[in-house]
Amino acid sequence: MTAWRRAGETIGKIARGLGRGASRAGHASVRAGRGAAHTSRAVGKGAAGATKKVGRATRRLTHANGAGRTGLGRLIELTAAHSAGDALITVALAGTLFFGLPVDEARGQVALYLLITMVPFAVVAPFVGPVLDRFRSGRRYVMAGTLFARGLLCFAMAAAVPAGDLITLFPAALGVLVLSKAYNVSRAAIMPSVLPADITLVTANARVALFSLVSAGVALPVGAGLTAWLGAEWVLRIAMVLFLALGVQAVRLPRHLDSPDLYDEDLGDAEEARAAERVPRRRAVRDLLALGPAVTEAMRANAAIRIFSGFMLFYLLFLVQERHLPGMRPEAVIALLAGAAGAGGLLGAAAASLVRGRSPQVTVLVTLGLSTAAAAVTAYFFGLWAAVAIALVAAFAQELGKLALDAVVQQEIGEEVRSSTFGVVEALLQLAWVLGGVAGLLMSLFSTGPAGLMFTCAVMGVMLGWLLIARRKRLAPFRPPARTAHPPAHADDVDNQATVERTKPLTNPFG
Secondary structure: HHHHHHHHHHHHHHHHHHHHHHHHHHHHHHHHHHHHHHHHHHHHHHHHHHHHHHHHHHHHHHHHHHHHOHHHHHHHHHHHHHHHHHHHHHHHHOOOOOOOOOOOOOOHHHHHHHHHHHHHHHHHHHHHHHHHHHHHHHHHHHHHHHHHHHHHHHEEEEHHHHHOOOOHHHHHHHHHHHHHHHHHHHHOHHHHHOOOOOOOOHHHHHHHHHHHHHHHHHHHHHHHHHHHHHHHHHHHHEEEEEEEEOOEEEEEEEEOOOOOOOOOOOOOOHHHHHHHHHHHHHHHHHHOOOHHHHHHHHHHHHHHHHHHHHHHHHHHHHHOOOOOOOOOOHHHHHHHHHHHHHHHHHHHHHHHOOOOOOOHHHHHHHHHHHHHHHHHHHHHHHHHHHHHHHHHHHHHHHHHHHHHHHHHHHHHHHHHHHHHHHHHHHHHHHHHHHHHHHHHHHHHHHOHHHHHHHHHHHHHHHHHHHHHHHHHHHHHOOOOOOOOOOOOHHHHHHHHHHHHHHOOOOOOOOO
C-alpha cells in the first residue's frame, strides 16, 4: 500500500506541475493576445490617423481659394472619386474578351478597337448633349443619374464576367463608357457656376484633372491587387457600391449648380410659354452650329494635338513590338512609355493650374507649337529615350490643350447650348485621336523610324501656320475706308461721281 501511495503522490505532483505549466502558458498566451490586440489597435489607430490627415490635407487643397464656398471643392472630390471608379472598371475588365486586346495582335483587331472607341462619343454628341441642355435646371440629378446607372451596370457586369456572358457584358461596358462621357460633359458645363472669384477657368479645370489623375493612378494598382485576390467580379461589385454612394453625394451638391429655369413660371397663358420656349431652342441650334472663331480655333488646334497623340501611341507601340527600339525588353519599354505618358498628363494638369492670367487661346497655340517642335527634335535624335520623351510631351500637350479648350468653351458658349457644345467637342476630338491612331497603324507598315515622326511634324506645322495666319487676320485692327477730300453734298453728285468712277480708264499698277 505504501508503494501505491507513493506512486499516486508522485503522479499527483507531476499532474500539479503540468497544470501549473499549462496555467503559466495560458497566462502567457493571454498576455501575448492582449499585446497583439494592443498592437493591432495601435496600428489601426495609426492608419486611421494617417487617413484622417491625408483626408484633411486633401480637403484643404480642394477647398482652397474659396472653392469650398462655391461648391467647386465638393465637385472636385466627386469627380476624383468618379475617376477612381472608372479605373476600377478598367482593371476589372482588362482580362475579359471585350477589353483584353494584346498589342501584338493583328492590326485589323486594333483598327476594330479604334472604331469601338468612337461609339460612346457618337452617342454623346447628338443625343446626350441636347438632353443635358434641356434639363440643365436639374444638373445635379442628371449627374446623379449617370452615377446610379453606372452602379447598376457594374452589378450586371459582375454577374456576366464569371459566366463569360458577352451578350450582357458588351452593351453594359459600352453603356458605362457613354455614361462616363455624359458625366464629364455635364461636369464641364457647370464649371462656370461653381467658379470662385480668385480662380480662373483654366486653373479650376486643372484642379479637377489633377485630382482625377491622382485618384485614378492610386485606384489602378489597388484594383489590380483586388482583382488578383478576389476576382474581377468582386472589383466590379466594389465599383457598384462606390458609384451608388457617389450618386447620393451628387444629389447633395449645392443647389446653385442648377441653372434657373429658362422661362417665367408666373406666365398665365400656356400658349405664350410654349411660344417663348420655341424661340430659345431655335437660337440654341443656331449658336451650336456657329461656335465662333475663338472656339473653332481652339478646337482645330486640339484636333491636331489629338492626331499627334493617337499617332504616337500606336506608332510607337508597333515599333516596340517589332523591336525597332532596342535597349530593353518590349514589356519594359511599354511600361516605360506608359509611365512617361502618365507623368506627362500630371505635368499638363499641374502646368494648367499655374497658368494664371494667360489667354487660353494662346495656351492652346503654344501647346501645338511645343508638340511640333518636340516631334522634329525626336525625329532627329530618334531612339529609345527620344521615344520616351515624345510620349511625355504628347500626353502633356493633350492634357494642357484640352483644359485650355474647356476654358474657351466655358467662356464663349452660352449656357443654353454648353452641354451640346461639349458633346460635339468630345466627339470631334475623339475622331481626331482615332484618325491619328489609324495613321500611326498604317505608317508602322512602311516606316520604322524618323520618317513617321517627320510626317507628323509636317502635318502639325502646316496646321500651326494656318491657325497663326487666320488668328492674325482675325485680330487685325479694322481700318475704315478712306474718305474723299471733298465729299459730294447731294445725291445727284453721288450718282455723277459713281458714273465717273465707272468710266475712268484702268491704270497699270506696274507702271
